[in-house]
Amino acid sequence: MEPVQSQYPDSESRKTDILAVFAQFRDELDIRYNLHEQVVKLGRDITVESKKLIFHLHRNNVTTDVLMLDAEKKKTSILKKFHEIAKLLVLEDSLQFIRAYSPGLQEFIEAMSFMQFLKLESQTATSNIHTAVLTLKQVQNILIFPNPAATGDKNEHLTLAVPLVEYLLGLADVTGEAMRMCINCAAESIGSSDLNNSRSYKLCAFVRILYNAFQVCSTQIDSSAGRMKLFKEKLRTMHSSLIKCEDACYTVKVRGQEIPNHLLKTELLTVSSPSYTE
Amino acid sequence: MEPVQSQYPDSESRKTDILAVFAQFRDELDIRYNLHEQVVKLGRDITVESKKLIFHLHRNNVTTDVLMLDAEKKKTSILKKFHEIAKLLVLEDSLQFIRAYSPGLQEFIEAMSFMQFLKLESQTATSNIHTAVLTLKQVQNILIFPNPAATGDKNEHLTLAVPLVEYLLGLADVTGEAMRMCINCAAESIGSSDLNNSRSYKLCAFVRILYNAFQVCSTQIDSSAGRMKLFKEKLRTMHSSLIKCEDACYTVKVRGQEIPNHLLKTELLTVSSPSYTE
Amino acid sequence: MNEEVGVFGMFRDIESFLKTEHDVKEKIRDNVNDLEQDARRISTILQGIHQPCSAGSTTKQICHQVKAIFDSVRVCYEKLSLLVGKQQYFKYCSLWQGVTTRFSFYLSLVEFLEFGKLVERQKVADLMGLSVEKSAGFHLELDDYLCGLLLMAGELSRLAVNCVTAGDFKTPIKISKFVYDLEAGFRLLNLKNDFLRKKYDGLKYDSKKIEQVVYDIKIRGLGPKIDEGE
Amino acid sequence: MNEEVGVFGMFRDIESFLKTEHDVKEKIRDNVNDLEQDARRISTILQGIHQPCSAGSTTKQICHQVKAIFDSVRVCYEKLSLLVGKQQYFKYCSLWQGVTTRFSFYLSLVEFLEFGKLVERQKVADLMGLSVEKSAGFHLELDDYLCGLLLMAGELSRLAVNCVTAGDFKTPIKISKFVYDLEAGFRLLNLKNDFLRKKYDGLKYDSKKIEQVVYDIKIRGLGPKIDEGE
Amino acid sequence: MNEEVGVFGMFRDIESFLKTEHDVKEKIRDNVNDLEQDARRISTILQGIHQPCSAGSTTKQICHQVKAIFDSVRVCYEKLSLLVGKQQYFKYCSLWQGVTTRFSFYLSLVEFLEFGKLVERQKVADLMGLSVEKSAGFHLELDDYLCGLLLMAGELSRLAVNCVTAGDFKTPIKISKFVYDLEAGFRLLNLKNDFLRKKYDGLKYDSKKIEQVVYDIKIRGLGPKIDEGE
């Protein structure tokens, strides 16, 4: 190699220069990593609180109004954490930190769609149950916050990124909760001899819609091998949830068919008095 | 089945009783899970700060005294986090929460033993380098804190559990840091033509001792299959670190042998003036 | 420079510590084996409840026999407790957790069979010779007690079916109400994604199965008349 | 009830969104392929520095040729930038990260060859037609720039060896000093256990290798005389 | 330096060869994507058979719609066949194996729904525009056909359950007989292919589930009367 003849920098000053820029780099990296850590911690809180919210929604032993009121409170508390994340990332592209809060976001989407289903369910017919699905747009709208440092007409709002993939993964998990509730409802319907109007059917229809939609979407996603495996795994889980729901509805139906074939039909009417069903 | 005849409890009161005890259980579980979450967060901080401390210890461009002073400060800051954990777990058996702070603890042990080695190294001969190993006892002594709520002669101190396994896993990782330093030292020794007294030899001896000791201990641990795999993995990593150290020492030695075989020996004496080695 | 010898000494200490630990673990395993032997014996006895009355012992006898074995169980736990010591409960607890859970299950079942109610955690602990306080060292973990309750629910769903086969239509209805209450209790908990959560997920199936049995009884008018009370 | 149709509609939207996304990705990939083509061309040219002077072009010519190709590189990044848009940089960045890192490496190397100093992040970005500010959307990530520097150190260790083979004993000593400074810089950073950390771990080997070359030169008195300065 | 030119020339030829091959692969992928699009459409339509009758189309309509899409499928396979050529079927077959298997599954299901019998491999191949002979180049692999049959069995077990829920007690009994024969057929095979073997294990499970459905129908006297014929 023939070295280019040029004014090489003086050795000592070069060293000083290098150390100076690297000190800047260190600060830049430290800030980013610290931010990441803070978001991770808030994300963990969100996961925990969303899980609690879901458990709460399964507690149908209180009247629905009270249940929903408490649920709204819990939701507000979770949104505060999201707001904190949004404030932390005000100068950043939240997509860059998505991995730090992705588990929390997914659990939150799961909780929100479960909550929305429960709210709309009673006033929605089974054939129309698809309207109870929480949309991506709805999720995105929830995650818009006022910007305390808003300046004039710009930056009025803080938003957090909700990539489609996160939405789908969160939505996928709600089938698990719906399945749990579907089986519980089947048990209740049988217990209360209310076999024809079981909520199980509605829940099963809801799960079926989600499964069909997720199946179509998930196979179209152009994703990394690891993500692809995750989607396939979710799809398997959803399929097995759907099967469990269908089996539960089958049980309810089969039980319902038991009555007419027995002589004891008339006696039944006296036995299945409301006092019995607690 | 012939039911035992006895006074079955009244249905309503039983239900109330059950709900009452389960409400207690819920509180007990919530408290435990919350505690776990808090400890996990502190543990993450400890991991991050310990890693920073290790990076700091590799920065031999400042004089050792200053380096160690800063290191002590960082250590103090980490110990504060441990103290917080200890305070959180004052009424608990810290062993029950070990998984929540185990990664942080291990990283801390790694940092502490690296620091101790660097402190003692200069005044310790290679043949005696085993005295620079941080002992389990020493780790345990570091993690004793005053109890702010101490009552009389009891509970004067708060301690955190340091199971042997955690100690060994933390110690295992220090070989990685020693290996990095060993190769850096080899490069420096060659650069400064100080081939006989290279710190590489000392670091290699240190790694060899740790490897031999870990090998003997780890195969004796009666542990779960998962843990066993982890130990084997660590042992492999340590072995490869040791090989790297030995190769580095070999390079230094082979270079050192180059001199006498060349006619240029006499010229060398004039060339290798101190000004050359920056 | 006491340390000097000390470090190699430390590793020698560690070796001997590991040896001791290994021996302790072996002894714990022996004890747990004995406990499992007792658990198998209890399990065999308890199977009797699924048989037609005539074929085996009465429920009362069965419960009595089961409780008798707990004398031996208590002795075992006593020994374990001495072996393990106060500080090391959480170090070794995975070794006996399985069998402890099963004992808790057996005792919950016996309590229901005898008194039709939920066994108290304190009572389970007492019968096993344990404390319910963590501070006592060797204690009955809440998780193990709860897990025992869930195992009981599974067994009760099987019992409901077999009662009908044996012509007993009252017990399934009692079981139904009991499991309904139990489920309400569990619904209060905020569980993690752990073993307990997994077991709890099975509860809804047990509940459904029991409701099916009750339904079958009801539509055939086989259940107790309303005015009979319970 | 606009929503009503809306939900099935949403999933149809999602499908078409995915289709669009897939097409965007394909276009990005095509662009990245073009960039990789350029990168291979640069790589071929840069190999010339390892050959004896007589056989190939001079270093000056090589640097010149490399920089000429960056005209095409800039056009590509321009296109990419338009394709990706401001908001989606981090969505797709894994697709071009590899090649960006390599360009950063080539430019760091050229800067050292030409001026014997560390290339500035701003300069690398400028030559690639990028910004250094995240807020600008399509930018040069700090990690990619740093990773490029580490790749350069590896290449310099190889260059030091080949310089000696070609009879050039000055350059290795310059390289030695430069990499020494670079290492001091990197030592300031607190890295995570990621890709950058792994690359950084290789730096010490490069450094060692360069020191060996310098040592070989020194003990044979082949280096520049002290009074020659540098 | 003639030598060098030679080597470079050869590698340039190789690169253009690799480029061509890569382009072929890309085109195959595009075609397979189109096939997958069709497969998704069919899958969505076929899910309708699990819906309560009132909610969706009749089985007849569903089968009709599915078969209509196969016009587009055949065109795709035609294109693929031209792209791939006779010799290279096995070189690329992993790219379309998944989707081919699914088409085979859809056609087996449609045949059962329409005619209640096992579709022949020839018919599946015809509807996809393929041959059954390996010598024809682009053909329907035996394994893919068999795998399609096994996927159908899984779907039928689900259908049996959902038919009952929808109040149809005849279809499950038809399904039961059909799957019994299918299982007997598979029992003759000595499957070496691990994937098929695993799917075959699933068949036993599906078969048991269908038997359970028939059992539930029969024990409640819900099935068609014997004199009704079928």
Added chain:
Amino acid sequence: MNEEVGVFGMFRDIESFLKTEHDVKEKIRDNVNDLEQDARRISTILQGIHQPCSAGSTTKQICHQVKAIFDSVRVCYEKLSLLVGKQQYFKYCSLWQGVTTRFSFYLSLVEFLEFGKLVERQKVADLMGLSVEKSAGFHLELDDYLCGLLLMAGELSRLAVNCVTAGDFKTPIKISKFVYDLEAGFRLLNLKNDFLRKKYDGLKYDSKKIEQVVYDIKIRGLGPKIDEGE
């Protein structure tokens, strides 16, 4: 250079030794393939028990046909036994363990169908032409016999369901008693073998399913009257 010859000579001996061993293994595999062929034939015949009587052979005929095939099975095991030799049984046993387990299952099932009782290990071994003693070299492992029993329980749970479908309400009750005893037997065992333990967990499930069938019969009053005896 004598040394070298020595080393090479040794390795040549080792290679011929490895070759011989490999050939033995191939021959064992061929024999096991033949056994698997027989196993598939038996499996096909045994499926007949799940069909309505009219459609196929009687249970008696089925059992007869199955036992006839064991003439061929015995010949195969004879050959295997000669191939393997006394000392090497455990070296290769994983190769035939699967098929041996299945034969043991078939024979347990046949014994139950013919005589309604548990087959003895000695009888199974005799029909397969094996010993029950380890010292005899080629023998029937206890684990394989036990595993066969557990597979039988699974098949019986399926049979119970299908009997009801075919209108046979007596057999399920026989099966129920038989499996109850079998479960009681297994409960005595402290199984350490993980595979068996997992299968044993399946037994509980089979047992529950059979209880459900008996329940369905009883609650509908379909079972044999008590005074009918059995």
Added chain:
Amino acid sequence: MNEEVGVFGMFRDIESFLKTEHDVKEKIRDNVNDLEQDARRISTILQGIHQPCSAGSTTKQICHQVKAIFDSVRVCYEKLSLLVGKQQYFKYCSLWQGVTTRFSFYLSLVEFLEFGKLVERQKVADLMGLSVEKSAGFHLELDDYLCGLLLMAGELSRLAVNCVTAGDFKTPIKISKFVYDLEAGFRLLNLKNDFLRKKYDGLKYDSKKIEQVVYDIKIRGLGPKIDEGE
């Protein structure tokens, strides 16, 4: 019951088809085993190049012996070609790919040893009795040829080291130039095949090692004088 016969008949045909296919695969495996035997023999001979000249055969003799074995190799490939048929090359090619790659490696090495130049793909194919055209059915895949070249580079880096040990300072310099050109050639390729790409990464490593050897020779003035030519 005609239907049933049909299904069974079909499955019997399928089984015999599967059997035939399995037998073909077994025969292919036997042939590949023979090829591997030849490959091991060649490998043993070729190791001779790393030994000091005096101890073994000359390079010329070694090359001669290697090429003699290819008579047997060609016969094997001939047989394989007949077995596999034109259409099924890619179905089974994973079975012989490993050994084909190795032969290609051996021939590339021999060509370098004999003539100091890069072997052409056509020549490799000829010596193995294969075509280079895919359309010919059984052919030498481009990937296998390239992989062979990369394996050769690894062997050459080892040879460079051992030559120096044996006091031969000329060959390493020849190797260095040869591998430099080879690397330049590979740099032109846009490798998509992951396996090749990984091997290609190894080439950079081999190349660096050879450069180190040349460096060691040069800095000690051990190489041939420039005016000596080469």
Added chain:
Amino acid sequence: MNEEVGVFGMFRDIESFLKTEHDVKEKIRDNVNDLEQDARRISTILQGIHQPCSAGSTTKQICHQVKAIFDSVRVCYEKLSLLVGKQQYFKYCSLWQGVTTRFSFYLSLVEFLEFGKLVERQKVADLMGLSVEKSAGFHLELDDYLCGLLLMAGELSRLAVNCVTAGDFKTPIKISKFVYDLEAGFRLLNLKNDFLRKKYDGLKYDSKKIEQVVYDIKIRGLGPKIDEGE
């Protein structure tokens, strides 16, 4: 109820049989633990060969100490042999295979250190108190012996490096010749055992590393003079 007694009796026999077997296994494990204790002691001693001479014992002393421990090893194997019996060697061999392999490795290393040659399988077996014949029941498996040799090669590559560091330039050259022959031997083998094959791949790597050490010695003229002999 005679039946029941029969079944229970049989299962009680089985349980006691399982118990006995389990106890045998426990005893084997205890013995293997003792062997592992010995292996750890040997390993610790043998690590001494990598230490700078001054720090530890001489190679002679080390070999002597190692062989002394084999007195205890032989006693252990004697006990094991009695416990296991002739027929059951392969039933339990996985329990001691790891430690046996390590002993074989230690003895191969000692043989090389003492006599510079390859230890024979017979000698290894003798020192462990075992036979080399399978027919003898408890023997030294060929695979374990071979695996020991490969482990030794890895250790020797490390030793070659550390010898140089300690200023011993003769031993690496001895090691080089020895490992060259060993590799030639292994090249003759057609290894089917995946574990051995993987270890064998490591041998090539070890061999290259040793060649590099010899190279470093030779190019600096550090090795023994030719006329010195060795």
